[in-house]
Structure formats: structure tokens, C-alpha cells
Amino acid sequence: MAQLDSGLGPVGTAGAAPVHARGRGGWLRRLPVVHQLRQSVGLQRGPLVAGLVLTGLFVLVAVLAPVLAPYDHSQLRTPEGAFGAQQPPSAEHWLGTTVGGYDVLSRVIWGAQTALYVVVVAILASIVIGVVLGLVSGYFGGWLDRVLVVVADAIYAFPSLLLAILAAIVISGGQASMWGGIMATALSITVVFVPQYFRVVRSEVVRVKGEAFVDAARVLGSGHVRIMTRHVLRNSVRTLPLIVTLNASEAILTLAGLGFLGFGIEPTAAAEWGYDLQRSIADVTSGIWWTALFPGLAIVVVALGMTLVGESLNDLADPRLRTRTASADVAGDVAQTSVQASVETSVEAELKAAGPTAGPAGPEQKEDRA
């Protein structure tokens, strides 16, 4: 079990080493999700599978946008002539055209690509900044730590969309080209997310820092950087995949909100669902439904898929919410992958996981697998 490759031996961590802690970013692999898929039962498996399918579909559409989209996102005419504005769905334009004369279907498909870029950049940037700040802050402590915590708490309480608006003003003055706009929007969302990652990583680091194996490394003469990266970091980031999945949907919604307020990416630079919805407010009043319905549905489908995945992983990690199963081996499995199963508390987590099963259960327990 003990696979900490520090060569120090599993001092005080026997039986608690993370199974997938090998190599950088081991948790990024598919493994955790597969694990939880196996672990889920009955009504809890459905949402997870549905979420994975929807998310997969989104990524597929985003990647294949150049192939799938009948027209370019800012195309207004073919050699035969202009598309025309607000045309109802037809054979040439399956989902009609917008008030600006764009093809709705193409904008929806290209919008997936924009959304994917923004989500990926936003989350990567949030993880990097949040983890580095959290690691340094938690490891060294002192006044820097105290200041960062207070600032992070204050920013965390800030209404997220408003913060993103401010950041967008700072970063791009509100509007920009495609990559400029994508980076600006993504970084605006990053500003909102960093405090979350910071808080989570910092509190884990503070806890792990006191572990015996960290002391051992220090006694052996390892430098701060080595201890931080090799010993502390790896044991502090296991809660992150969960936050990532939940944040991904929030990023989609924030992106749409920014676009809806006219603070996204210029329509000629890239397709963005929130912006298209803003342009459709007037259409709706005059009964033109296709310009609003389809970009909106796209947002809902993507956000729904990611939320379902995140929620399911969250439920599976929380013993109080997990569907109760009678078999003890599943409970054991859970303790290792659970968010709460951390280095020294894995026994506790195991107890917790076993708790609802061992305790007097509700009358519907037997129907769980139905």
C-alpha cells in the first residue's frame, strides 16, 4: 500500500498512501472516474453516466466544430447571396439565422469550441495559481499566510459575476479578439476561482505539514522546495478533481453571464452563447424563438452534464450522501478514494463510510439496488 516514493518509508502512513498518487497529476487520469463509476450503484449511477455522456458530447462537438458546422461562425453569405436576418429554420439553415444574419446552428456549434477553450484555460490557470499560493501560504505560514487568507475570504464572498466583470474590464477593457477575448474571459473567471483552490489546498497543506513523514524529510536534510513539491503537494491535492468538475459548469455559466452583459468576445471573433442570447432578447418579444432557444439549450446541456458529473463524484465521496450498500468491500474501496480519506484520517473515514451501513438504517435500505 505505502507507495510514497520518497524512500523514507511509510512513517505513520501505513495503509493510507493514495493508490493513485504515482507520478505528477495521477488523479488527472481517467482512473478516479472509472473507480467511482464502479463504486456507484442504482440511482446514483444514472446521473454520473448521463453527465459523462453529455460532457463527452460537448467536448466532441467542440473539437469537431470545423467539421460539423455548416458555415463559419461569422459567415453572413454564401456565393449565392446573403443569409438574411432572423430567417426561420429551413433546409439551408436548420436552426434559422440570428438578428445579425448569422447561421444559428453554426454559432451554437462554434460556441462549444469557445466554451471549451475558456473552461480549460480558466481551470488550468486557477489550479496553477491557487495551488502555488495555497502551498506557499500554508507551508510557510506567517504574516503572508494571514494576509492571503483574509484577502481570499473577502474575495470569496464577492458576487462571482461582478468580480468577473471587474476583471474583464481590467484585462481587456471589456472586448477583444478571439484569443484575446478567450484569455481575458478565462482569466476573469480565474480570479473568481483562485480563492476556492487556495483555501482547499492551504488547509490540506497545513494539515499534511504536521505529518511525521514531513518531519522525517526535514530531518534528512531535504530543502523546502523538495519537501513542498514531493511530500506535501501530492498529499494535498486529492480534493481538486471534485472542485474542478463543479467549477467547470460554473465557468460555463459565468462565461454566458459575461457574454449576456455584453462583456464577452466580439461576435466576429468567435461564437459565444451568452452574447447570442443577449441579442435575442428583442427577438423573443416579437415571437422569434429560434435565436434564443438553441444557444440557451446548449448552455443548459453543457452545464447540466458537468454538474451531474461533479455532483455524482461529490455524493460518492461523501459517506452521508452515498447510496447505502450492504457490502463491506465497497466501503473499503470508498475510504481510499473518498475526499475525506486523507493520510491520517483514513481509518476515521473508513469508520464514517461504514457508519450509515452499520447504524440503524432507514426502512428503504433494502430497495437501494432496485
Added chain:
Amino acid sequence: MRLLLIIPTVFILVTTVFVLMRATGDPITAALGGRLTPDQLAERIHEAGYDRPLVVQYWEYLTGIFRGDFGTTLSDNRPVTEILTQYGAATLELTVYAVVVALVVGIPLGMLAASFRDRWPDAVLRVLAILAYATPVFFAGLLLKLVFSVGLGWFPVAGRVSTSGEIEMAKADAGSGFMLVDAIATGDPEVVGDVLRHAALPAIALGLLTAGVFLRLVRTNMIGTLGTEYVDAARSRGVRESRLVRAHAWRPALIPIITVVGMQVAMLLVGAVLTETTFEWRGLGFQLSEYLQARDFVAVQGIVVLMAVVVAVTNFLVDVIAALVDPRVRY
């Protein structure tokens, strides 16, 4: 302890906004750059004092806020405070309606989900709750508009009151800013109905968003309390399941709701900004998006600071209330 934390929090919020807004330059260039010659720009900047050292401006801004002076908007030259008082009431009214909708929808459904835990009503309700979260409030608003205003014609498309109602209110000299209060002041039930019909769709759009959160919260807490010893004790005495939910478990399960209602204020305000834009509901959020379009960042700064401070203060008040309600929480 918490009492003292509110001061640095508000201070940091105000400072963050100031630093962010001034990090890229002065608001006058942002609003008018390209439309005026560099000389004219420099003159306007000098007049407004934006060419002085940042520290001086910062100090002036801070002391200004203490005196209740949030600056003057650039696009229409009005004190930001006036905008806040004029439109704040509309946003507050919308938020209150939304919370009412959220509580009425969210709490009973959450209890229902908890008592049918892991069976199909629970599964359906949870999917609906997640759907409520995943649907942007402005899309929900547009859909409601399409179906109920344009399609069925039951509700007005936008605004807070029709022109005739507005005239009646002006006659009755009712100007509290709260449309429902003003409508009641006219004493005309038709005006009251008109105001309520205008409020229905925005309130539902924003309320359903929040209802999903309440539903899940009530469910989780209810399941927690249904598993406690005293509920087991009641169950062992032969109390029926339905009565367990109604009489034993729901009260302790509601305590966290108070805390969460407070935390939802941030979400509600953001949602209100988007809802108001969708329904042309003339509140702070609608103004905010107007000023964003006009690139009037002084006004934006004022509205954003106000909202951030409202959120911080509400969170603080909620902590205090939670401590009063729940004897286990003490600071």
C-alpha cells in the same frame, strides 16, 4: 470575533474594487477615449482629478464612501448615490419576491425528496434541482417570456408596471420605489394586479434558480436529521414516517437554511442583474448593464461596491441570526 472581521472584509472589498478599476487607467479615457482629442481628454482628466497620485485618489475615495459619496457618473452626470437609492428599491423588491418563490417551492420539495430518499420522486426532484442550477437565469427568463408572454399572452413582456398604473401612482403621490407598496397606496386593485403580473415572470425565473439550492439543502439536512437517535427513538415508538418528517425532523433541518439564505444573497444579486436585464426591470442590475454598455466605470464601480458591501453585511448578519436561533453556535 466575527464582529471585528466585517470591518477588514468591507475594507478589502472596497480596496480590491478600487485597485482593479484603476489598474488599467482612468475612467475618462475608458469612457471617452477615441471620441475626444488627447488634449481634451487630458483636460477632463485633470478636472476630475484623475491625474493625481493614486494614493491621494484612494484616500479621497475611501473618505468619500464614509460620507456616502460614491462619485458622479460620467455618462449622465448624476451622483452614484442617487442611482443607488432610486433603483435599489426595485432590486430589493425583485429579490424578496424571488426568495418567497424559492422558499415556497424549495422547502416542501426538499422535504418530499428526503422522505422518498433514493426512490424515484427523489431522483426526479434532484435532476430538476440540478437543472435549475444549470439553466442560466436569463435563459429561463427568455423561455418564460416566450411561453407565457408572447405565446399565451398571460403576462406582460417587460417592465415593472404599465403606463396607466404609473399615472395612477403619480396621482396618488406614491413614490416609495417599491411598486407593490405604491400600487396598494393607489387603492386600486387593478393597479396592484398589474404590478403583480409584471413581477410574476422575473420572480419565477430568479426564484426557481434559488429554489434548486434550497431543495438540495433541505433534502441533505433532512436526511441527516432523519438518521439521528431521537428520530430513531420516535420511529421505534411507532411514529409513522410521514409524521416523523413533519413533526420531528423538519425543524432542526431548517436551521442551516437561514445560513444558506444569507449566502445566497450573492447569487441572488448576480441573478437579479441578469434577470433585470432580461425583463427590463429598472433596478440596479439593469442600470449596471446599461452603464457597462456605456463604459461608464465610475457608475459600475459604485454599484459593484454597494452590492459587495450588501453581501458582506448580510453574511455577517446571517451569522449573528444563526447564533441566536441555534444555541449550539456561539461566537
